[in-house]
Amino acid sequence: MKPRSTLAAQAHRLAVTRASGSASAGLHAMVLNQIGLSIVQGELAPGDPLPNADDWSAAYGVSRTVLREVIKVLAGKGLIESRTKTGMRVRPRSNWNFLDPDVLAWRYSARVSEADVRELFELRRAIEPMAGALAAERATPDQIAQLEAVLVEMEGVADDGERFAEPDLVFHQMILRMTGNELIGSLAALIETALLMSFRLSNDNPHGHRHSMPLHRDVAGSISGRDATGARQALLALLDQAEEDVRRAIAARSRIQE
Amino acid sequence: MKPRSTLAAQAHRLAVTRASGSASAGLHAMVLNQIGLSIVQGELAPGDPLPNADDWSAAYGVSRTVLREVIKVLAGKGLIESRTKTGMRVRPRSNWNFLDPDVLAWRYSARVSEADVRELFELRRAIEPMAGALAAERATPDQIAQLEAVLVEMEGVADDGERFAEPDLVFHQMILRMTGNELIGSLAALIETALLMSFRLSNDNPHGHRHSMPLHRDVAGSISGRDATGARQALLALLDQAEEDVRRAIAARSRIQE
DNA sequence: ATAAAAGCTATTATATGAATAATATGAAGA
DNA sequence: TCTTCATATTATTCATATAATAGCTTTTAT
Numbered sequence: 001m002k003p004r005s006t007l008a009a010q011a012h013r014l015a016v017t018r019a020s021g022s023a024s025a026g027l028h029a030m031v032l033n034q035i036g037l038s039i040v041q042g043e044l045a046p047g048d049p050l051p052n053a054d055d056w057s058a059a060y061g062v063s064r065t066v067l068r069e070v071i072k073v074l075a076g077k078g079l080i081e082s083r084t085k086t087g088m089r090v091r092p093r094s095n096w097n098f099l100d101p102d103v104l105a106w107r108y109s110a111r112v113s114e115a116d117v118r119e120l121f122e123l124r125r126a127i128e129p130m131a132g133a134l135a136a137e138r139a140t141p142d143q144i145a146q147l148e149a150v151l152v153e154m155e156g157v158a159d160d161g162e163r164f165a166e167p168d169l170v171f172h173q174m175i176l177r178m179t180g181n182e183l184i185g186s187l188a189a190l191i192e193t194a195l196l197m198s199f200r201l202s203n204d205n206p207h208g209h210r211h212s213m214p215l216h217r218d219v220a221g222s223i224s225g226r227d228a229t230g231a232r233q234a235l236l237a238l239l240d241q242a243e244e245d246v247r248r249a250i251a252a253r254s255r256i257q258e
Numbered sequence: 259m260k261p262r263s264t265l266a267a268q269a270h271r272l273a274v275t276r277a278s279g280s281a282s283a284g285l286h287a288m289v290l291n292q293i294g295l296s297i298v299q300g301e302l303a304p305g306d307p308l309p310n311a312d313d314w315s316a317a318y319g320v321s322r323t324v325l326r327e328v329i330k331v332l333a334g335k336g337l338i339e340s341r342t343k344t345g346m347r348v349r350p351r352s353n354w355n356f357l358d359p360d361v362l363a364w365r366y367s368a369r370v371s372e373a374d375v376r377e378l379f380e381l382r383r384a385i386e387p388m389a390g391a392l393a394a395e396r397a398t399p400d401q402i403a404q405l406e407a408v409l410v411e412m413e414g415v416a417d418d419g420e421r422f423a424e425p426d427l428v429f430h431q432m433i434l435r436m437t438g439n440e441l442i443g444s445l446a447a448l449i450e451t452a453l454l455m456s457f458r459l460s461n462d463n464p465h466g467h468r469h470s471m472p473l474h475r476d477v478a479g480s481i482s483g484r485d486a487t488g489a490r491q492a493l494l495a496l497l498d499q500a501e502e503d504v505r506r507a508i509a510a511r512s513r514i515q516e
Numbered sequence: 517a518t519a520a521a522a523g524c525t526a527t528t529a530t531a532t533g534a535a536t537a538a539t540a541t542g543a544a545g546a
Numbered sequence: 547t548c549t550t551c552a553t554a555t556t557a558t559t560c561a562t563a564t565a566a567t568a569g570c571t572t573t574t575a576t
Contacts (some may be wrong), residue, residue: 026529026566028330050413052556063531064321068558072327073334076360084557085539095433098444099357102334119439122392176347177352181377183448186356190441282560284537310527321560326529342528343568 002255027062032070033106034060035113039079040106050080051090054146077103101246104172114250120194121243127187128239132231135178137224143178144224150174151220159208165199168209171216174225175235198242201249288319290328292362297348300362308338308346311484335361359447366455373509378452379501386444386497388432390489393436396483401436402482408432409478416465423457426467429474433481433493456500459507474498 035186038044050056057067064212071088074080078097081090097103139147150171172195173188215238222230262344284313296302310312315325320465327383329346336353340346399403415421430453431446472494480488 069327069330072331076331076334098441119441123441126384126388183356183377183381
């Protein structure tokens with residue numbers, strides 16, 4: 001028996017996405033997002049047998065070529081496996097590559113729970129203070145100048161919830177890059193996801209982000225002054241504040257929904 | 259002008275791989291590994307224009323279908339971008355997802371430098387002690403029993419360089435899992451890569467791994483005893499020792515090659 | 517002479533049909 | 547009861563055709 005209603009729902013959602021023309025995406029990217037979201041957000045559970053290639057591509061109104069490429073990409077991120085005769089299946093969560101930028105985005109693009117926030121900040125707390133300390137030791141004068149410039153930019157838009165997001169993101173990612181460690185640099189997607197989520201949650205708050213500027217200044221100051229432990233502590237404090245903000249926003253959200 | 263010699267070299271290597279039948283791989287996986295390695299190990303540099311789809315698939319002796327799927331997977335890992343008319347290009351390293359299991363494996367599968375080791379252990383040092391602390395707080399009795407069992411298994415094969423690798427890997431990955439944090443769990447691939455590299459480097463050393471057992475016992479003991487700070491310190495010590503071992507092995511290797 | 521616009525062309529993107537290979541399942545036999 | 551074997555199902559691969567797009571060239575208008 002085939003899950004016809006689910007397929008129909010997926011096809012419909014695709015039609016909507018396609019019509020809205022959200023991304024500059026081609027068919028491939030669109031279908032990839034659809035299926036990726038379906039899996040990561042739990043609509044398709046681990047172990048679930050997926051429709052066979054023909055039916056599935058038909059349901060999305062795309063060719064097998066496109067679906068197949070999507071399948072392979074998802075398999076490359078650990079979400080799916082495809083074996084002859086058995087068909088395609090969603091792999092257990094322990095095989096998913098949660099640090100993949102796409103998977104992160106799919107997971108945190110909607111309905112985040114308190115547990116999701118906890119996971120995110122647990123990891124950030126392990127990474128960013130350490131990265132700050134390394135940055136303080138290794139950053140080139142040029143990089144430090146750039147960081148200061150971004151800080152100034154943040155000051156300029158600290159009261160504008162919309163425009164603050166970008167320089168804030170650049171600020172945090174720059175610190176990761178300044179470690180000179182490419183593995184750490186690849187965690188930029190993690191920070192991006194966290195900040196996007198945070199800004200999405202707090203966009204009802206019209207009070208801007210000025211309250212976080214002092215701590216950002218501390219971070220930049222410590223790095224400029226080559227103070228590794230200072231940078232570590234400043235980033236810890238910044239993360240404490242950020243997590244507190246997010247938790248408040250979630251609490252407010254759930255209070256509204258009641 | 260097309261890089262004919264490079265293509266020929268790639269095709270030849272594929273033939274070798276195919277003949278040796280290394281992985282359980284299909285064509286797709288084989289070509290994926292070939293091209294992934296070529297890129298990550300620097301044979302194809304960022305910004306390099308890649309051959310067009312027809313020539314390239316011909317060079318590997320596979321259909322365009324297979325090559326296209328490979329391209330899409332690599333694009334999903336950030337290594338490549340493909341635009342119509344412009345063709346395919348290797349993306350700058352800053353876009354690569356170094357934490358992807360495949361990319362990690364490609365990068366550390368050969369000729370590791372001291373810098374590579376530093377990067378790996380910098381990140382492990384940030385993650386594993388923290389994970390150990392969380393594990394000490396959160397692990398279920400069942401999980402702790404499993405960890406102890408793995409420890410016993412390690413004891414049993416501590417003098418066998420070959421057989422020690424697997425339980426050691428399980429030991430470290432289990433700690434990540436016991437945090438209950440899926441983002442941290444996805445770093446299992448990082449630890450796997452590090453350990454495989456470490457074992458590969460030290461396989462001339464016939465003296466086994468018994469010297470690391472006391473520290474492993476400390477780790478397990480701290481977690482069993484719900485001692486978070488103890489677990490953190492024990493893991494730090496363990497990492498110090500492991501990094502020291504690797505550095506010694508690299509030094510020995512380069513001394514031999516001179 | 518310069519700049520904008522139209523058209524050409526190479527290249528990827530998408531689609532489709534057909535052939536091949538692998539394997540889980542069940543039937544047949546020891 | 548176990549093993550062997552055939553078969554149907556499914557993914558995998560291949561070959562080919564059409565569409566879309568972006569860079570380049572030519573044209574054209576000012």
